Amino acid sequence: MQIKGKVVLVTGANRGLGKQFVKSLLEAGASKVYAAARDPKSVDIPGAQAIRLDVTNAKDIAEAAAAYGDVQVVINNAGVSTRSPLTDPASTQDVRDVMEINLFGVLGVTQAFAPALKRNGGGALVNVLSVLSWASLPNGGAYHISKAAAWAATNALRIELREQGTLVVAAHPGLIDTDMTAKIDAPKSTPEDVVRLVLDAVARDHEEVLIDDTGRAIKQSLSTDKPAYIAGVTV
Structure with a gap:
């Protein structure tokens, strides 16, 4: 489906990849872009309509779905990362916190806006996942768990939403040059390239959609005798 003329909602739109999604969508001719963030005042993108949406807050989600029922494309971009060893009991809370955004946030937004997508012709749902849906970085278990779960949820949602004509896209970028990865010294994709490919x-x-060579190599490894989920990923 073409973006031109469509009404699009982007979560986590105030910085990084989400901000680039909003800019690129407007450049592509979207008729309206709802730029969602916990604090709409943090969104400063000419042409976008900043809205309040904390993906961990059921009330926010319900109010947004009621107010913005013209949405034709939903981009679940909001995400968070943390680093701690799973063998540390303290990491259990990290897993819960990351799952609230990276999994349950995706589910909550999708559940709330699926009826609008159906009313508006089916549309599309884009879930920003990761190559770490399939493997883990050292001390990155909480993030890996959340993205693996979100990938599984995306696959299930695709089956459920196919009947109403909704295209469900799983995006699996590797490292992206945003503030989330600022302390990692390794090759990174630009937000512009990621959004363009998505x-x-x-x-x-x-x-x-696989974004880079790292993602393609990790995906290909899954059918070998040395899959990335066993070997792990180093950067």
Whole structure:
């Protein structure tokens, strides 16, 4: 489906990849872009409509779905990362906190806006996942768990939403040059390139998009005798 003329909602739109999604969507001719963030005042993108939406807050989600029922494309971009060893009992709370945003936030927003997508012709749902859906970095277990779960949820949602004509796209970027990865010294994709490839996948009705060579190599490894989820990932 083409973005031109569509009404799009982007979560986590005040910085990093989310901010770039909003800019690129407007450049692509979206008729309206709802730029969602916990604090709408933190969104400063000309042409976008900043809205309040904390993806961990059921009331926020319900109010947004009621107020913005013209949405045709939902981009679940909001996410968070943390680093701690799973063998440390303190990491259990990290897992819960990350799951609230990276998994339950995706589910909550999707559940609330799926009826609007159906009313508006089916549309598209884009879930920003990660190559770490399939493998883990050292001390990155909480993030890996959340993205693996979100990938599984995305696959299940695709089956459920197919009947109403909703395209469900799973995006699996590697490292992106944003503030989230500022302390990691390794090759990174630019937010502009990631968004371009994701929107191209939407335009081509592709249900999965791999962004870089790292993602392609990790995905390919899954059918070998040395899959990345056993070997791990180093940067």
